[in-house]
Amino acid sequence: MRSDLVGILSIHGTALHGLGFDARAVVTREAWRDCAADLQMAGARFFDITAIDRGDSVEVILVLIDPPATHFSLRASCPNEDLRLDTLSDIFPPAEWGEREVFDLFGVEFDGNPDMTRILQPESSTIFPLRRSFVLEQRPW
Amino acid sequence: MGLVDDAEQPGFVTTTLDKLLRWGRSRSMWPVNAGIACCSLEMMTTGAARYDFDRFGIMFRSSPRQADVMIVPGPITKKMAPIVLRVYNQMAEPRWVIAMGSCAISGGTFVDSYNVLPGCDTILPVDVYIPGCPPRPEALLYGCLQLRKLISETSMIGSSRKTLYVPPVLPPEWSAELLAEYGAGDQPGYADVTTSAPEVVEAAYHSADAPVAADGPAAPDVQEAGDDEV
Numbered sequence: 174m175r176s177d178l179v180g181i182l183s184i185h186g187t188a189l190h191g192l193g194f195d196a197r198a199v200v201t202r203e204a205w206r207d208c209a210a211d212l213q214m215a216g217a218r219f220f221d222i223t224a225i226d227r228g229d230s231v232e233v234i235l236v237l238i239d240p241p242a243t244h245f246s247l248r249a250s251c252p253n254e255d256l257r258l259d260t261l262s263d264i265f266p267p268a269e270w271g272e273r274e275v276f277d278l279f280g281v282e283f284d285g286n287p288d289m290t291r292i293l294q295p296e297s298s299t300i301f302p303l304r305r306s307f308v309l310e311q312r313p314w
Numbered sequence: 315m316g317l318v319d320d321a322e323q324p325g326f327v328t329t330t331l332d333k334l335l336r337w338g339r340s341r342s343m344w345p346v347n348a349g350i351a352c353c354s355l356e357m358m359t360t361g362a363a364r365y366d367f368d369r370f371g372i373m374f375r376s377s378p379r380q381a382d383v384m385i386v387p388g389p390i391t392k393k394m395a396p397i398v399l400r401v402y403n404q405m406a407e408p409r410w411v412i413a414m415g416s417c418a419i420s421g422g423t424f425v426d427s428y429n430v431l432p433g434c435d436t437i438l439p440v441d442v443y444i445p446g447c448p449p450r451p452e453a454l455l456y457g458c459l460q461l462r463k464l465i466s467e468t469s470m471i472g473s474s475r476k477t478l479y480v481p482p483v484l485p486p487e488w489s490a491e492l493l494a495e496y497g498a499g500d501q502p503g504y505a506d507v508t509t510s511a512p513e514v515v516e517a518a519y520h521s522a523d524a525p526v527a528a529d530g531p532a533a534p535d536v537q538e539a540g541d542d543e544v
Contacts, residue, residue: 294429295393302428309426 178239181211189245196245197234205249206259209235212247213264216240222261222271224279226305231279233258235268251281260285278303332469339382339408340466343458346381347374348401351388353415353448360451372458378404383461386434387448389417389424399437410465412457413440416447423447 182188185208187198200208213219221236227250235247251258260283262269272283273292280301282289291298301307349357361367361374375381378401390398402409413434416422421432434440441464444457 293393295396298392300428307428309428312426312432 175216175239177215178212178217181208181215184211194244196243197248198245199248199250202249202251202258205233205247206261206264209247209261210264212237219265219267220244222268222275224275224281224303226279226303228305229253231256231281231304233275233281235261256281258283262286277301280304336466336468340462341371343370343372343383343410343462343465344375344381345372345383345385345412346378346401346405347376348378348384348398349387350390350394350398351417353387353418356448356451356454357385357387357414360454365451365455367455367458370455370458370462378402379406381405382408383410383412384438385412385414385454386418386438386440387414389422390431390434390437391429392431393429395431395437398434402438410441410461411438412442412444412461413438414444414454414457415449416445419443419445 179189182198185200185204187200187204187208189196189198191197217237217239219235220238221234223234223236225232225234230250230252232248232250236244237247238244249258256279258281260268260272262272262283262285269286269288270292272286273288273290275281276283276286276289277291277293277298278301290296294300294302349355359365361372367373372383378384382405384402384405386398402411411434413419417424417430418434421427421430424430425432431437442457442461444453446453449457
């Protein structure tokens with residue numbers, strides 16, 4: 174991990190924990206977008222965006238690459254009552270579809286995403302199937 | 315059916331138009347070229363040189379307008395279901411459906427998924443089920459030959475053949491526009507299963523049979539259709 178990326182994380186009030194693929198930095202929702210923008214300016218590259226349902230909140234995970242090969246993740250939690258987060262689609266253009274997938278499967282809405290619609294499920298779907306509260310349909314047998 | 319024993323005009327065969335149509339249809343089953351999932355690789359193998367669909371007159375058509383058999387080779391996701399149904403509705407009647415593989419029969423290993431239909435017979439009237447994961451090309455060939463037998467035994471004139479689409483189950487996520495387009499028309503034989511009572515759906519389903527039942531001899535020639543060599 175380069176020292177300037179560590180410095181950017183500390184500016185936004187967080188630090189890196191864990192090793193290897195588990196290296197993570199948890200930021201507040203307010204610092205989420207600014208921190209990602211600063212990391213992008215410092216050379217971090219987009220790898221993936223996904224989420225985990227923690228029960229009372231949904232943790233959105235932005236996986237970044239510190240070139241050439243070091244992965245780390247930036248995480249922000251959204252409480253279940255207010256599943257909103259600022260978009261990163263103008264900072265990392267590939268994140269647009271990733272954010273749509275997180276919205277499709279977890280229900281987190283990204284403010285500022287130009288096309289916040291379903292991407293994997295039918296447009297008329299109303300479920301968020303990877304949430305812990307989602308119950309699969311019971312089979313009749 | 316029989317040969318006309320006339321020395322002056324040899325080479326005539328008498329038959330019924332119905333048998334002639336059945337003979338022709340059963341020997342030119344053209345499936346629509348719609349490979350949905352992994353079973354379609356076995357379908358391609360069956361069409362290739364080693365197993366050779368063409369020797370049975372089975373040739374894949376790229377347009378549903380030219381096809382009369384739909385082989386469903388895989389699970390149908392809820393997002394794919396309207397497209398599959400549209401392709402089916404674009405096919406010319408009479409048309410048949412083969413469910414190929416566990417997923418097309420019952421959803422297979424994806425049966426509990428939030429995004430996969432539990433079998434393609436929830437939206438399509440299936441004629442032949444071919445089990446396997448995937449079925450071997452021999453199994454697909456056998457299934458197609460069973461369908462050929464079915465076609466050659468089913469009368470097409472004044473037919474009781476159900477080709478109208480009456481879905482037993484529609485995915486609840488389908489919007490009202492999709493239901494209006496695919497499911498709940500005003501035509502006879504159609505019923506909106508999402509709003510109608512079960513007996514209404516049942517009556518609509520059997521209303522496709524009604525003309526034949528009223529005409530007296532229902533389902534002609536099923537017993538005597540074993541001799542399909544015209």
